[in-house]
Amino acid sequence: MKKIVVPNDLAKAKKPERMILEEIEACGYCENATFAIKLALEEAMTNAFRHGNKCDPSKQITIQYEITPECVEIEIRDEGEGFQPDVVPDPTLPENIDRPHGRGIMLMRSYLDEVKYCKTGNSVRLVMRRK
Amino acid sequence: MPTHPPITDSPFSIDVDRRDDAAVVRLVGSCTMDVAGQLGECVKGLAGEKLRVLVLELSALDFIESTGLGNIVAGYLRIRRHRGEVRMVSPPQPILNLLEITRLTQLFPIHNTVEEALAP
Numbered sequence: 001m002k003k004i005v006v007p008n009d010l011a012k013a014k015k016p017e018r019m020i021l022e023e024i025e026a027c028g029y030c031e032n033a034t035f036a037i038k039l040a041l042e043e044a045m046t047n048a049f050r051h052g053n054k055c056d057p058s059k060q061i062t063i064q065y066e067i068t069p070e071c072v073e074i075e076i077r078d079e080g081e082g083f084q085p086d087v088v089p090d091p092t093l094p095e096n097i098d099r100p101h102g103r104g105i106m107l108m109r110s111y112l113d114e115v116k117y118c119k120t121g122n123s124v125r126l127v128m129r130r131k
Numbered sequence: 132m133p134t135h136p137p138i139t140d141s142p143f144s145i146d147v148d149r150r151d152d153a154a155v156v157r158l159v160g161s162c163t164m165d166v167a168g169q170l171g172e173c174v175k176g177l178a179g180e181k182l183r184v185l186v187l188e189l190s191a192l193d194f195i196e197s198t199g200l201g202n203i204v205a206g207y208l209r210i211r212r213h214r215g216e217v218r219m220v221s222p223p224q225p226i227l228n229l230l231e232i233t234r235l236t237q238l239f240p241i242h243n244t245v246e247e248a249l250a251p
Contacts, residue, residue: 010164010165011165013164014140035194035225039194039196042163042164043197046164046196046198049164091233092233097234097235097237097238098204098207098208098238099204100201100202100204100205101201103197103200103233104196106232107197107229110232
């Protein structure tokens with residue numbers, strides 16, 4: 001897997017996003033797949049920046065990825081204490097629909113084939129298979 | 132009308148057009164994680180002006196993520212306090228898909244034109 005480490009800064013996290021999207025396009029994935037990966041990368045890196053690394057500029061985000069004609073696999077790790085994704089309320093339930101936060105994980109799961117957090121909750125693995 | 136986001140983000144801009152007790156906000160380009168705060172500041176400011184309706188014209192928006200969506204919801208909550216509404220106009224299909232998946236279409240009516248969205 002390729003590995004990129006960036007400072008905990010959303011503007012700087014755009015560089016690995018662009019690199020990954022360029023590889024996906026070069027590999028012949030369709031526009032819907034590019035949209036899905038772009039959205040998932042933004043959600044995962046925002047979570048790493050804000051909830052994992054608590055906006056601390058001294059921390060880092062590590063991105064590892066492998067792109068083949070059959071599958072895109074990305075792992076994003078922060079330096080935070082982790083969390084339990086299962087306790088995040090379902091943002092589509094009527095009682096949560098007007099909450100400003102909490103849609104990122106649901107969106108990743110909606111657009112990708114696999115979204116799996118490690119046991120410590122500070123790393124997420126994103127997988128999309130070619131349809 | 133954009134159908135898919137470019138790999139390189141297109142510049143994000145916000146154009147505000149005040150009309151009596153309403154505001155029309157046109158979003159252009161890619162509302163990505165690093166610029167979503169601009170949308171939050173804009174919506175927050177307008178939401179404090181006791182508008183009857185805030186219209187978001189989305190036909191040239193090619194990307195938005197959950198922070199941007201959340202900023203719109205936060206503005207909606209403020210506007211709702213004085214019985215105002217947030218309405219949307221012409222989201223491209225990928226943006227409409229996002230609104231449907233998140234069920235935000237239950238909060239924000241979708242209209243075909245700005246004039247239709249401004250109607251009482």
